Amino acid sequence: MDRSPYPSSAPEPGAEPGPPGGPAAREEFAAELTRLREKAGLTVRMLAARVESPGAHTPSR
Known part of the structure; x- marks a missing residue:
């Protein structure tokens, strides 16, 4: 079972379809x-800063 946070192109058996x-x-x-x-x-940097997501796209402090 794929635990990825992104939607997959093939739904899992028994999964409800998306909107x-x-x-x-x-x-x-x-x-x-x-x-x-x-x-x-x-x-990307502006968005990362707005959501306060530290990572490769944000300046170091």
Whole structure:
């Protein structure tokens, strides 16, 4: 069983389908997140700072 936090392109047996028109595959999910980020006019670093997510895309303190 895949424990990935991202949607998989193949639903697990017995799993309920996602919402109609929703992203089905990881690539579609990633593309949709990128589209929303760009529409908001944010860079990856700006978004990471807003959600207070430490990591490779945030400046060191």
